[in-house]
Amino acid sequence: MSNNRSTTVSRRTVLKGAGAAGTAGMLTTAGCLTGGEGGSGGGGGDGNTLEVLHGWTGGDGAEAADALFGAFEEEHPDIDLDENPIGGGGNQNLDQTVANRLQSNDPPSSFAGWPGANLEQYEGALGDIESEVWDEGGLKEAHAQEAVELCQSEAGFSAVPIGSHRMNDLFYNVEVLEQAGVDPESLTSVDALIDALDAVATETDATPFAMSLETWCILQTWAVTMLSEQGYDAYMSFIEGDGDEGAVRSTFETLGEILGNYINADAASVDFTEVNQDIMSGNAAFIHQGNWVAGAYINEGLEYGTEWGAIRFPGTDGMYGLHIDSFIYPGDNPSPEESAAFLRFAGGETAQVQFNQYKGSIPTRQEVPTDDFNAYLTDTIEDFQNADQKPPTLAHGLAVDQSTQSDLEGVLNDTFADPYDVDGATNGFMNTV
Template sequence: MMKDTELNRRDVLKSAGGVGAAGMLGLAGCMGGGGGGGDAPVEVLHGWTGGDGQTAAEALEEAFNEAHPDTELDMNPIGGGGNQNLDAVVANRLQNDNPPSSFANWPGPNLARYEGVLGDISDLWEEAGFTDSHVDEAVDLHQYNGAFRAVPLGSHRLNCLFYNTAVVEEAGVDPDSLTSASDLLDALETVSSETDKIPMTHGGSGTWTKAQLFGVMLLSTAGYDSYMSFVDGSPNRGDVVAALEALATVFENYINEDSASIGLTESNQNIIEGNAAFIHQGNWAAGAYRNAEGFDYNEDWGFKTFPGTEGLYTLHFDSFLYPSNNPSPEATRTWLEFVGGQDAQIAFNQYKGSIPTRTDVDMGEFGPYLQETAEDFANADQRPPNIQHGLGISAEQRSQLNDVIASEFSGPYNVEAAADGIVDAVSN
């Protein structure tokens, strides 16, 4: 099967606007031809450097080295939440015609930002049997312009609410009783009045956490149909306003005072250390809990589907992409075939707080929380795509949405202006 070994300059420039200022104007310089020899090391860039991710990435590396001792692997972690620093490094590498062998990123609409830069690995998918062994959404979302461009490693869930068991018990709050956004706000008020703990810890040093929380609040307050209209480019402004009003109540009254200066990892420590009652994050937060000594599921921490989103599983994938101008094409294909296999998906996901995208993995090694997550995935009424991590809206729309949140919804919380900007950002 013919590979994409030539980059189309016009396509590359077209993708530049959707990835922010560090952005992908760098992509315009990536005009190289075919890659290097098959004996070159596989250089893999990823963003898993702490908390939930470092242990998982190390387990993945160890499993690959054990399975393929004759293929040299150079894992290169790039720190920073929400892939922001990773994206900038990838952009610079592509600009300088020095692509890595593969890099972690998101599939779906997010792939459009790399149009003309990613190679066609459809033959790898066919030879490895991935179309039959992975969930349908993974098969659909890892294709772009009629060809497979990436391989999935695991699936995260975004509509999660985690809590410290001791803190909610001290407050007299029953998380299982929370079935709406208004229930959640009432619970946060109870924690505030009955304890000296943080009702909802939030790491807001990066805009992505606010945008992610907006997405789940919109799903909670507006429902599945309105949420899907939003991601499809036909947002209901009234529903956007209602979600933002609920968020403003949270941010103005119930989050930690140092929220603006800390990130996800530090915020999640407030749950582990018993300083906070609740946190909203994807289920990578549970990966950090699993890796924390003496912090056990259903004893020290618990999980609740984000109130108002029961029966839904907000979908997110961790994936590895294949640059067409590849420095180690054959060895990179070895890496990608491994990523989509059982051994990699077991090694990585059990520590990352995610579940395999393969349908034939024994969940016995994953612990009770992830076993329950896999059951929720299988039994979900709907699996709506997330907004912040590549599956629901394009990179350009996400960048515009984040700019609006940074300018209008980072304190003071200007609901009307933010609603106007968000509606404009995603409208067709």
């Protein structure tokens, strides 16, 4: 997606221009220069280079990363920052690069990733930053308790949250819904949503439900459908390994009805950023995604309430589908002092405002001024504070560990990518958890 980027040519812009294809090799070489006593100097030459890996290379992510790292450089001009963005594959390229670096005993200073169960895959490779970051920065009291708990690994406090996305939003194009005669506020159940999809199909030329059939997209849509139809308790029982087969089956039946009748013809060949363009252009009515898509609308200058809108996915009012982004601290750190300074900054007010206003996410830090956030994000901040339930995301590392998530995606890839095998998918999900 295009975005309103600064025309100033910075180190960050040059690094992004290097492209994802050559980044992994470049990082391996660069890693030999950044660690320990032989690290390159920062500022006055008495420090090590701070190397940070992340996957925010386009659209809302690039804008947010530029704001974040630009603010860090302004606050810490004495630290030599080496920001390395690695795009592509829904963070798969980033995750693979991180894994390779850790296995080669060549860790970066920090890397972006999900906290929670996702941290289990790095057992033995992470460090504890409780005293240097969490205590010194006062983060335990400043951040929401859910975020504090999710940033702890077997090593101790190993991550710092940078923001939270809500996973139970349903976004829509205002004009398309008006043409279809659909009132989004009237959608209180999945049955009502399906009726609305029928109206869009009948009354307009737009795609009713914009979808990418990437397996993680299917998984997150399955999760929100289960929350909608079966409720919070059934969802939590499932991710904890004690799910009800009937609830899982019913969820697949409903999801199969939606995917089999109302999505775009090219769903198997497009990613979520491409299909989200159909919402912005008026070629589609609804899309379910995390509210990173709101970041795209915001950065494109589309007006909330007039051109696009959002409701809670029908049946999930009172819930905040919890997703958190964080920066993670490798244990054998090449620049521990610089890394601690960066992580204290990431958990602070300036970073949380600068990053999240562009990313379409919200601070996990509480009592942050909302002056720089638009009306949608301000409402989301209030919902986060007042939600009755905060079910953790299934598709983004909080609800289950990386291996289980990968197995669930494998089930979807094998059984639920048109034709939609409800029996096979149900058995696969039950066996996996």
